[in-house]
Amino acid sequence: NAGVTQTPKFQVLKTGQSMTLQCAQDMNHEYMSWYRQDPGMGLRLIHYSVGAGITDQGEVPNGYNVSRSTTEDFPLRLLSAAPSQTSVYFCASSPFRVPMNTEAFFGQGTRLTVV
């Protein structure tokens, strides 16, 4: 099983450029989410989705867009990259709409540098 797959693993962007971080899961999970991880800050929730066509904001949504057109895919878009968005990004999925009582499965992360 592939689990949660994130691409790319590494990316360098110039300020103002746009890009999409890809996330795909093959476990038929309803819940998917994006986190960013910065030193000393832990994982902070950016956006999440409880199913295809449904998305909502997390703790730090500004500067990021998401969509969920299929159960499998949950891309994260940076419309105009800023140095403050330099971080490691993790995508996660859980089987049910509300991720309370089951584990979250994480991808390997995308390390993004904005110069």
Next chain:
Amino acid sequence: SQKIEQNSEALNIQEGKTATLTCNYTNYSPAYLQWYRQDPGRGPVFLLLIRENEKEKRKERLKVTFDTTLKQSLFHITASQPADSATYLCALAGNTGKLIFGQGTTLQVKP
């Protein structure tokens, strides 16, 4: 505002001892609390989940307690080994659809 706090200082212990990590939270009423392990350069991996009506949960050498009065969870690793060295994250989940993480505590087990 909601806050989850884990000890930001690294915990250094000797092999064979019990490691105890703390997770405190404020302005939150989680229904579930989860613990994850994260190795450098990797995504977090789920370890244990405990419900608000459970006082304690065990899995092999791991034990988690959940005190909703103190708003605290303790994570214990007994008979620790150098392979247990990693960063451990606690996460809280209520019924809002959000899984919120603490900043993690790094554990170093010395042989």
